[in-house]
Amino acid sequence: MNARHCHICSWASRDGVELPGWCPRCRGRCIADVADLPELYRTLGAVMEPGAAGDDVKVGGSRTPPLPFRMDPANLRGPATAGALPGPDQHGALSIATALWTTRQAIREVCDLPAENTGWRRGHGPGRTEDRIAADTKFVLAWLDRFAERARPDELQAVVEVIGETRRRAWNTCGYSAHKVCLGPCPADLGQGQTCGEELWIDPVLADSVTCRACHTRWDRRYFLWLRRMAGPEGEAAS
Ligand SMILES: [Zn+2]
Ligand SMILES: [Zn+2]
Numbered sequence: 001m002n003a004r005h006c007h008i009c010s011w012a013s014r015d016g017v018e019l020p021g022w023c024p025r026c027r028g029r030c031i032a033d034v035a036d037l038p039e040l041y042r043t044l045g046a047v048m049e050p051g052a053a054g055d056d057v058k059v060g061g062s063r064t065p066p067l068p069f070r071m072d073p074a075n076l077r078g079p080a081t082a083g084a085l086p087g088p089d090q091h092g093a094l095s096i097a098t099a100l101w102t103t104r105q106a107i108r109e110v111c112d113l114p115a116e117n118t119g120w121r122r123g124h125g126p127g128r129t130e131d132r133i134a135a136d137t138k139f140v141l142a143w144l145d146r147f148a149e150r151a152r153p154d155e156l157q158a159v160v161e162v163i164g165e166t167r168r169r170a171w172n173t174c175g176y177s178a179h180k181v182c183l184g185p186c187p188a189d190l191g192q193g194q195t196c197g198e199e200l201w202i203d204p205v206l207a208d209s210v211t212c213r214a215c216h217t218r219w220d221r222r223y224f225l226w227l228r229r230m231a232g233p234e235g236e237a238a239s
Helices: 024-048 071-076 096-110 130-150 153-173 221-236
Strands: 181-185 199-202 209-211 218-220
Touching (some): 024 096, 024 130, 096 130, 181 221, 218 221
Antiparallel strands (some): 181 199, 209 218
16 A cells, blocks of 8 residues: 555655555565575574584573473474464464465455465465475565555554564574674665664674675675664664
8 A cells, every 4th residue: 555654664755755555674674574584494493403503503692591492493383373363462473384374365365366376275274394484485575565565554564563573583582692793773775864774683703794684785894893883882782
């Protein structure tokens, strides 16, 4: 639904420019969130295996002993469950497969796609394999812009919240924030006075540059201190 303000963050465009449902910043973030899900799904598999997590994934902060049984990786890697459609009382308790599946269903309805075109068959729930996750991710990315243009504000908000919350939980469960450093918000200019604002996370040992996951601006190492200073005390505490 075109409007002069974003249905997600309420940012208003200048000079009467119509937005296709959402602003460049919210669009970039949601696309980045969807695109992250297959990799997070794979990493969660490593987190779940006893003893496997220590190699390339740190689980939790160093001061907190790991829980004897980690609920979240198992939940996030769970199968898609049609009964868990997001509603007003449900926030972020979905598996990755369910989040993608419900998004796919929302797209199918809003974009008037016949069931055949989605690869979905009645009676066959979505699988939980990496192939299925990859296929659903590809589908969602292909149709997301069309969906944003056509969806009601509440339909778009529901998808952005489900995807964003699921990605955030998966990212935290994988322990990325425990061994990466937040440089602060990406200051890239998206036009019309809007800055990107996506948090930039780096591996402090390995990173020579960081590419913003939302707007794809590449920040060289020589900008790191500057970004950190721009972020100020809030940026330091962002983790
Ligand atoms: Zn927005
Ligand atoms: Zn950015």
